[in-house]
Amino acid sequence: MLRPWDLNIRVVRSAQTAIYLQICQAILEEIRRGRIKPGAALPGTRELAESLGVNRKTVVEAYDELTAQGWLVPERTRGTFVSAELPDIGRLENRNGGKAGMPDRPDFRLRGTGPGLSLVFASDGVLTFDDGAPDTRLIPVDELARAYRSGLGLASRRNRLGYGDPRGSLALREAVSTMLNADRGLTTTPENICLVRGSQMGIYLAARILVGPGDTVAVEELSYPPAREAFRATGAEVAAVGLDGHGMRVDELEKLCRRQRVRAVYVTPHHQFPTTVLMKPERRLRLMALAEQFGFAIVEDDYDHEFHFVHRPMLPLASADRGGKVIYIGSMSKLLSPSLRIGYIAAPVPVVDRAAAEITIIDRQGDPATETAVADLMESGAIKRHTRRVMRVYAERRELLGDLLLKAFGDLVSFTLPEGGLALWVQFNDGIDLAALADKAGAEGLRFLPGQSFAASAQPVQAVRLGFGSLDASELAEAVRRFARLVRGKNA
Numbered sequence: 001m002l003r004p005w006d007l008n009i010r011v012v013r014s015a016q017t018a019i020y021l022q023i024c025q026a027i028l029e030e031i032r033r034g035r036i037k038p039g040a041a042l043p044g045t046r047e048l049a050e051s052l053g054v055n056r057k058t059v060v061e062a063y064d065e066l067t068a069q070g071w072l073v074p075e076r077t078r079g080t081f082v083s084a085e086l087p088d089i090g091r092l093e094n095r096n097g098g099k100a101g102m103p104d105r106p107d108f109r110l111r112g113t114g115p116g117l118s119l120v121f122a123s124d125g126v127l128t129f130d131d132g133a134p135d136t137r138l139i140p141v142d143e144l145a146r147a148y149r150s151g152l153g154l155a156s157r158r159n160r161l162g163y164g165d166p167r168g169s170l171a172l173r174e175a176v177s178t179m180l181n182a183d184r185g186l187t188t189t190p191e192n193i194c195l196v197r198g199s200q201m202g203i204y205l206a207a208r209i210l211v212g213p214g215d216t217v218a219v220e221e222l223s224y225p226p227a228r229e230a231f232r233a234t235g236a237e238v239a240a241v242g243l244d245g246h247g248m249r250v251d252e253l254e255k256l257c258r259r260q261r262v263r264a265v266y267v268t269p270h271h272q273f274p275t276t277v278l279m280k281p282e283r284r285l286r287l288m289a290l291a292e293q294f295g296f297a298i299v300e301d302d303y304d305h306e307f308h309f310v311h312r313p314m315l316p317l318a319s320a321d322r323g324g325k326v327i328y329i330g331s332m333s334k335l336l337s338p339s340l341r342i343g344y345i346a347a348p349v350p351v352v353d354r355a356a357a358e359i360t361i362i363d364r365q366g367d368p369a370t371e372t373a374v375a376d377l378m379e380s381g382a383i384k385r386h387t388r389r390v391m392r393v394y395a396e397r398r399e400l401l402g403d404l405l406l407k408a409f410g411d412l413v414s415f416t417l418p419e420g421g422l423a424l425w426v427q428f429n430d431g432i433d434l435a436a437l438a439d440k441a442g443a444e445g446l447r448f449l450p451g452q453s454f455a456a457s458a459q460p461v462q463a464v465r466l467g468f469g470s471l472d473a474s475e476l477a478e479a480v481r482r483f484a485r486l487v488r489g490k491n492a
Contacts, residue, residue, distance in 0.1 A: 007043070008035070011052050019054055023062035028071065031082060034156045039084040042072065113230035120447045127479040128446040130467040131274065132304065132423035136337050137472075138390050143382050144336070144373065151372030160368045166356040168195025168344075169368050170376040178342050179378060185319030186328070186346060194352045195366055196359070199303050202329040203266070204230045205345065205355045206299045210327075211236040215263040218246050218256060218296075218425045220467050222461065224273045227266055227301065236263070240456035247272055247279030250286045255293040257357040265291070266299045269317060273303065274454045274465040275425045276418035284317055291325040298326045306387055307469075308420035309395050324348045332374060334422070335387060342366070342374055387394065394422060394469055401468040401476055408484040422469030428462050435460070446482040 010025040011019055032037045042048075045063060049056040063080055066072040074080045077216055120128050155161050160169070167173065173190040180186040180193075182308045203226070210215055213235030214349045219228055221240040228238050242249035248267055256262060267287070269279035279287075291298050318328035331343035345355055348468060361363065377383045401424060402417050415426045434450040441447055451461030471479060 007048070009048075009052060011054060020058050020061040020065065023048075023052070023054075023059060024065050027062070027066060031071065031086070036082055038082050039085040040082045041078075042080045042082065044079060055229055064409065071408065077401040115233070117225050117229060118449055118453045120449055126445050126447055127471065127475055127482065129315050129446070129464070129479060129483075130423075130470055131449065131465050132334075132421055132467040133338065133470045134334050134336075134390070134422065135393070135470045135472070136339070138393060139165040139337050140382065140386050142387075143377065147373035147376045147382070148369060151376060152369040152419055155368045155372050160372075164365055164368060166359040166365050167193070167262045167352060168366055169371040169375065172342075172371040172378075173377040174345075175316060175346075175375040180328075180330075180346055184302075188346050191349050192346055193354060194345045194347075194355045194359070195371060196343045196345060196355075197335050197366060198338070199301060199329050199331040200226050200230070201362075202331075202343050203227045203299065203301060204233075205358050206264075206327050206329065207231045207234050207236070208358050209351065209354050210264045210297050210299070216256075216260055218253055218262050218265045219456060220267065220272065221456050222272075222274055222451070223266065224268065224301065224303075225454060226433065228456060231264075231266065238456065239399075243272070243275065245277055247277055247283055248287070250283050250290060253287070256288055257290060257296070262294060262296045264297045264299055266301065267317075268301045268303065270302050270305055270313060271307075271418060271421035272452070273301070274423070275463075276416075276421050276423060277425075278314065278419060281314070283322075286347055288317065288320060288325065292323060294323075299358070300326050300328050302328065302330050303328060304421050305389065306335050307394060309391070309398060310419040318346060327351060336374070340370060340374070342370065354474070397468045397471070397473070397476060398424070401466065404477060404480040405466075408480050409487070412487070423465050423467040426466055428464070429460060431464070432487060434462065434464055441483075444486050445480040446479060446486065448483070 007026065008030060009023060011022055013019070017025075027036070027042070036042075042063070043051075045059040046056050049059045052059070063074070067074055067080075071083060071086070072080055073083050120130055170190060172195060173193040175193075176193050177188045177190050180188050196205065205231045207217075211231060211234050215234075215236040216239055217231040217236050218241050219231070219283070220243045222243055231238050239262070241256060242252045247269055253265065265287070267279070269284060272279065287298065290296075296319060302316050305313055305316070306394060316328060318326040326347070328346040329343065333340060333343065336342075347353065347355075351413050398417060402415070405415065405424075405426060407412055412429050412432070413426050415424050418424060425435065435452060438448055438450045448464055448466065451463035451465070452459065454465070455461055468476060
């Protein structure tokens with residue numbers, strides 16, 4: 001029989017891993033290394049406990065766990081043994097170089113390749129020009145906390161914290177439906193609403209519902225990269241359509257439709273992503289007419305409808321949809337916080353039902369307490385009050401960033417202050433390699449995405465999308481200063 005000192009077990013009492021699990025892991029490692037063979041006897045629990053200086057119950061718990069997993073076999077009168085049915089593990093190749101812990105790589109095939117998306121996000125010590133995120137420091141935390149506590153209690157009392165409708169809570173679907181009808185000209189009922197965990201999930205569901213291998217989806221030549229990848233993930237072909245100062249070139253879309261069958265068109269007509277331009281009414285009407293003529297669906301991503309500075313926002317395409325051509329996608333993330341993960345799909349009932357069916361195999365449902373809390377904030381008017389407050393802040397930051405860019409870059413840049421949204425599309429003169437500057441920006445404590453990150457092809461784009469919402473006045477000034485220093489260093 002092996003003696004306790006033959007086992008390579010070291011107990012670290014300060015570790016986060018429970019002691020009995022440390023014993024389990026050490027014994028398994030001895031088995032994997034071949035030092036303990038199948039059928040070999042283990043020391044008694046009392047003996048091992050004394051040698052390790054732990055309570056005997058801890059060793060019993062470790063043995064019981066390994067027995068339950070099939071590694072050990074207890075025999076009433078003889079002791080505890082390594083299962084004789086295990087393979088000769090000692091002969092197996094150690095592909096991790098003898099290192100303990102998770103292997104460096106899997107020993108199985110990963111299908112395809114992951115989407116090549118460029119992301120920028122805030123981190124300590126680095127100023128980030130994101131793609132138009134809100135400032136979470138402006139969240140009405142106290143109101144949100146009270147609403148969440150109330151929503152959590154209400155959901156608990158009504159036994160609504162378990163599994164429920166994958167479309168989401170009725171209270172929030174009612175609130176979203178009311179908001180869309182009153183503020184955006186849609187004609188929905190709660191049955192037309194499916195709640196999702198952010199607009200990206202809504203886009204992914206729309207892609208799953210609408211297209212498959214061999215189908216064609218049209219997008220603007222500069223567009224939201226995760227949306228393109230969501231359609232590509234279905235096996236569909238993504239075809240880029242020209243873009244100008246009035247939005248998607250619908251004349252080019254018509255030519256594409258005459259050449260091949262287009263199943264869906266993805267657009268951001270309110271504030272085109274990334275260029276921020278507004279699709280003009282005549283193009284909207286023509287796009288709807290083409291959908292009728294060629295039978296494609298329109299996926300309308302209205303990702304930041306609430307943010308407008310010049311006039312009331314133009315009504316969505318979905319407000320004029322009488323033939324069931326539009327899947328309308330929106331989000332509460334930009335208004336409150338991306339961490340809340342609440343978005344919605346508005347569409348005919350069969351689309352909503354299909355989306356709900358897809359949700360049951362992705363994440364089953366959202367958080368009822370959070371949905372109840374947001375519904376309460378919408379119904380009480382708290383979200384509208386919050387919107388009015390932050391809009392004043394964002395309007396000031398929009399003007400400030402424009403002034404800072406002109407002072408720092410002068411004739412090197414050109415841009416138009418957007419009528420809405422939380423980002424500027426800034427074009428730079430030729431000769432400035434924005435992609436190379438983005439790679440070097442980290443050394444200046446800065447992050448931004450070059451314009452070609454948004455392109456459907458590898459074409460160079462002499463522009464950047466600079467989000468201003470998440471940076472306060474001093475941060476914007478410093479970020480522009482670092483950007484200017486980066487550009488001057490490149491072109492000195």
